[in-house]
Amino acid sequence: MSMLMLSTLRFLQSVSSVSPVVFGAFDIPSDRLLFSSAGEYLGYETNEKLDTISKIEQHIHPEDVDNYQEKFKTLLVSKPGEFVEFTFRLQDAEGNYRTLLIRDIRF
Numbered sequence: 001m002s003m004l005m006l007s008t009l010r011f012l013q014s015v016s017s018v019s020p021v022v023f024g025a026f027d028i029p030s031d032r033l034l035f036s037s038a039g040e041y042l043g044y045e046t047n048e049k050l051d052t053i054s055k056i057e058q059h060i061h062p063e064d065v066d067n068y069q070e071k072f073k074t075l076l077v078s079k080p081g082e083f084v085e086f087t088f089r090l091q092d093a094e095g096n097y098r099t100l101l102i103r104d105i106r107f
Contacts, residue, residue, distance in 0.1 A: 009034055028053075028076065038100075043093030061089035061097050071102075078106045 009025060025034040033051040042050075050056050053072070060068050071086035078084055084104045089097035 005034075038090070042090060042098065056090070059091040061091070064088040075104050075106060080106050082106060 012025060025036070027034055031052045031054065036050060039045075039050050044050065049059065057065065057068065067086065068088045071084055075084040082105065084106075085102065086104075087099060087101050089099050092098055
């Protein structure tokens with residue numbers, strides 16, 4: 001991982017510790033979560049339940065899966081710097097669903 005990426009991840013961790021916004025960074029080719037505050041926001045002790053895209057999809061409300069997958073495909077073909085916005089419900093540690101507004105950007 002590059003020094004710039006490590007610096008960026010440290011910055012995201014600092015900002016997320018004082019913000020109600022969920023931040024995250026995925027390495028899409030390896031399907032690996034580099035950083036996310038979603039686990040803490042959803043009441044999980046670690047991000048283990050949400051550390052890959054496929055694991056996230058397992059926690060999405062069944063009615064939202066198709067929309068999530070469509071928007072994620074849009075993100076994959078977007079140009080660097082373009083935002084993709086979507087909303088879906090994700091299951092928290094207690095089994096309840098919380099609505100998340102996602103604004104993703106392709107780097």
